[in-house]
Amino acid sequence: MTGVAVAEELLLLAYDDESGKATMPRISLDLGMAAAVLVELALAGRIAYVDGNLAVTDPTPVGEPILDGVLGRMAADTPHSPSSWVQRLRHGLRDRILGDLVERGVVRDVEETELGFIVVHRYPTTDPSVEQDSRRRLAEALAGEQLPDERTAALATLVAVLRMEPALGLDGTAAQDARRRMEEIAGGAGFSGTISLEESVVRPSVALVVTALGQAVDHALGKRV
Template sequence: MTGVALAEELLLLAYDDETGKATMPRISLDLGMAAAVLIELALAGRIVYSEGSLVVVDSTPTGEPLVDGVLARIAADTPHSPSSWVQRLRHGLRDRILGDLCAQGVVRDVDETELGFIHVHRYPTVDPEVEADTRRRLAEALADGQLPDERTAALATLVAVLRMEPALGLTGDAARDARRRLEEIAGGAGFSGNVSLDDSVVRPSVGLVVAALGRAVDAALGPRP
């Protein structure tokens, strides 16, 4: 694996650069983190979706400790559904990924005390380049009308499933237009069942995992307002 992990990209989108606070519900973000790590394993060719479960097909480590820990956990366990895995994995992932981003110098940990004893952590941005690249790729995907690469398509699908349009700085008609385009990307990639995976530029093995995880997260979040 190379470059920035999907979970890191999602996290940077979800946190305000200046205040360092999450701009979306924590449960949504935690479910998204879990789904992103699982999609990372699919992109790396380590897991597939088969007969309702996520299954390891290659246990070779990717070189990323957090992702490899999840890979080892799936390999050592009995098969479970995508819904089960996102619930099993969501606890503690955000803190680990934030810690990794702090270690990389992308964000910093501001530890504050409220009411004299409650510790509150904020994570303002230090190096904006990583998030800027993520936002650039998403903006190009929204404006281009063409299907982006499978990693960007997977990220766009997660943004749509997690209802993160406000994190893109969009409201009103712009947010609604972005949602339609994000859903077009997901459909065009074969993630939402609108296009046959045989006709998609995305590998079928990846498409099946993303589609299954998208359904699992969407169901866990419940009906849209």
Template sequence: MTGVALAEELLLLAYDDETGKATMPRISLDLGMAAAVLVELALAGRVAYSDGSLVVADPTPTGEPIVDEVLARIAATETPGTPSSWVQRLRHGLRDKILGDLCRRGVVRDVEETELGFIHVHRYPTVDATVEEDTRRRLAEALTGGPVPDERTAALATLVSAVRMEPALGLTGAGVAEAHQRLEEIAGGAGFSGTVNLEDSVVRPSVALVVAALGRAVDQALGKRA
């Protein structure tokens, strides 16, 4: 694996660059990041979707500690788990691990503060904005009808839609609805929504099946949209 992980991209989109505070509900982001790690494994050819469950296709480590820890957990599970069960299992503690990794790499910094004299809180303002800038550029191009997204960007767009992160893209009012519609179109064009034959998908069928299943799992976990 090389480059920036999908879970890191989601997290950076969800945090305000200056205040370092999350701009969306914790549950939404945590579920999204759990799904993103699983999608990462699918992109790397390590997990697949089979008979309603996520299974290990290749147990070889990817070289990314957080991702490999999840791969090992799936491989060690005797009974295959559904996408819904895995996003629930993995979401706890994942955010802190990813934030810690981003801090060590100098992408964000950890600012600890005390509120009301005894409550310790942490903020994570951006130090190196280049990572998030690239993520926003790719999503902007996809939303404005630019080049056909590659499978990683298409998967990211699907996750953004599933966790209802459109406001984090700087959109309000009608722009949120328009962005959601475009994100769904991208997901459909990638074969993630079942509206396109997987042979015509812009991504590998094995990846499309995993992303589709995880997108549904997150959307169902969050309930009806407002």
């Protein structure tokens, strides 16, 4: 596997292109990064839900540094529940993904000092093509009636759970309509709801990660009205 990870797509959507600042709560963004990596590893056939836990079923690297780093960590550890992995992986993952995007020239790291002693970092976009592709695919998925490709379906599912409709420039009725469509996509792709383990090993693994993410976001931000 090569290219852009779903977690990177989410991160680019969540940061303002000009100011380079996050446009959503950091806690939910960190949780989303962990869930996105787990979802992508499940879709790549590297991890699966086994006996109540997420476990590595194939330790072969996928060829993407962030994913392979997490895969190696999971392979060296004992299996844990989807909820536990989301919490365990969220610490420091966003910074590693931002660092990878900086190295590739997608964003730049602007270091500043606030109040004379607080060091902060902004990440303005330098190469908008990656985010433009993500936004195009999401826009087509929201406007269409057919189920999008698996990667776009995963991205839409995570955007909905993370309450990122404002990052798409949507609010009010438009945001509600978009959320309903993204939830429809998630259900159609088997990324939410109850899926029999006999039907698919991948789909229940993804659905359980998505459920764990939703519960963590609700706990952090309060249930969405």
